[in-house]
Each structure stands twice: as structure tokens, then as C-alpha cells.
Amino acid sequence: xxxxxxxxxxxxxxxxxxxxxxxxxxxxxxxxxxxxxxxxxxxxxxxxxxxxxxxxxxxxxxxxxxxxxxxxxxxxxxxxxxxxxxxxxxxxxxxxxxxxxxxxxxxxxxxxxxxxxxxxxxxxxxxxxxxxxxxxxxxxxxxxxxxxxxxxxxxxxxxxxxxxxxxxxxxxxxxxxxxxxxxxxxxxxxxxxxxxxxxxxxxxxxxxxxxxxxxxxxxxxxxxxxxxxxxxxxxxxxxxxxxxxxxxxxxxxxxxxxxxxxx
Numbered sequence: 424x425x426x427x428x429x430x431x432x433x434x435x436x437x438x439x440x441x442x443x444x445x446x447x448x449x450x451x452x453x454x455x456x457x458x459x460x461x462x463x464x465x466x467x468x469x470x471x472x473x474x475x476x477x478x479x480x481x482x483x484x485x486x487x488x489x490x491x492x493x494x495x496x497x498x499x500x501x502x503x504x505x506x507x508x509x510x511x512x513x514x515x516x517x518x519x520x521x522x523x524x525x526x527x528x529x530x531x532x533x534x535x536x537x538x539x540x541x542x543x544x545x546x547x548x549x550x551x552x553x554x555x556x557x558x559x560x561x562x563x564x565x566x567x568x569x570x571x572x573x574x575x576x577x578x579x580x581x582x583x584x585x586x587x588x589x590x591x592x593x594x595x596x597x598x599x600x601x602x603x604x605x606x607x608x609x610x611x612x613x614x615x616x617x618x619x620x621x622x623x624x625x626x627x628x629x630x631x632x633x634x635x636x637x638x639x640x641x642x643x644x645x646x647x648x649x650x651x652x653x654x655x656x657x658x659x660x661x662x663x664x665x666x667x668x669x670x671x672x673x674x675x676x677x678x679x680x681x682x683x684x685x686x
Contacts (some may be wrong), residue, residue, distance in 0.1 A: 539652030591627035
């Protein structure tokens, strides 16, 4: 074989190698472009990264909450929550709970993030009658859960139509079914539902949902236990507190569209 023929074969081989390399590089660039476009769509459209598993002062802020810290609470992943409008502007007021008001056996909070079910505690008849009355009269409809704590105590607080922590129904009632403690503190277990207050016997409409065992003074009337939907609270807590810190409005807005009572 002549040296000229060898050079031609070598050149042809080189050109084939270069063509394959160019094709490979083009494919890699297309993959990178697709990935970038996908990420841009996630950011632009707000596609949630974590699915939700269920799709479903009368009273002041929760229980002697520990002083807020300045440590940042960075959102990790958000549950799938429907978009919601502004909190209800008007406040329904009542002078008292009617004497013939009856307690239901269970209450469901239908929120934009799914349903939260609560079995009502028979050991708190006054409280459960009041909460059933308010739910049946639409008091909790279109109200935002306004406070989330993620350090020291672990609760989501709801039941204030003004979403400020100072709203209430226009009446108050006495404490009942308080935890028994000899040490001045007790553990409110995950799933507990209790009344928030501004002192003894000042219960109104605000309540808190415990998503992780929390040490608190035994001063808050326990009136129910979550039977489903507690994982929704886990995800709300995972999204953090607006503005950072450990105590404030949740980053992921959660609004009670309606509260329904089962007899």
C-alpha cells in the first residue's frame, strides 16, 4: 500500500472520529438544554416538589411560646396546596354559646392543603360544644392558620378570622380538661388539639394543632385529637416560617375553607 493511500485512509478515519465526536457533543448539549428548560419551568410555574399524601383576644397566641430565634428557617419542599385568596375581612361575633349548643363527635377542617380530621374529646364538653357551634355557624370559614412554631414547641395555630393572633368570637369560656402536672410543665403529644388563651378561663376560638411532642405549661384545654391530616402539618412546618426564625406566619399559607361537624 502506498503512503498516499495510507494517508487517505488515515484522513477518512480521522474524519469519522470527528463526526462521531460532534454528534456526541450535540446530544450532550441537547440534554443540558432540556434540563435547564425543565428547571426554569419549575421556578416559573411553581411546580411543587413534594406531593401531599392526603387531599383532603379572646384567645391569644399559643402557649407561652419560647422567644422567637433569629435562626433562618429555610423552606425545603412545599406540599401541594391550592391557591387561596385573602383572609376573610369580616368577623362574625356572638354574645355567648347558646345553652342548647351540642357537641359533635368529630370535626373536619377542610383546608387548601387537604383535610384535617379531629375526634372531639368528651372530657371537654363545654369546649367541644363551643367549637361545634362556631363551626356550624361558619365562623372558621375562609380563615388563615396564622402562626407556626418550629423550635421549642411545635404547633400550628388557627381560629382567628383576623389572622393577627388577637381575634375571637366575642365571648370566652372556662378552662376544662387541663393536663395534670406536678412539675409546672407537661408534654402535649403529637396530634393533640387544644385551646390557645391569654390567661385562665379566656378561651374563645383560637386553637393549636400539635405536630410534634411539645413541652408546655398545663394551662391549655385539650378538646380533641387529630385522626388524619397530621402529615399536612409536617409539610407546612417543613416549609418554614415566613421571614426566617422559628415563630410566625407559615411560609406555605394554609387556610380553612370550611369546618364541618359530624354529630
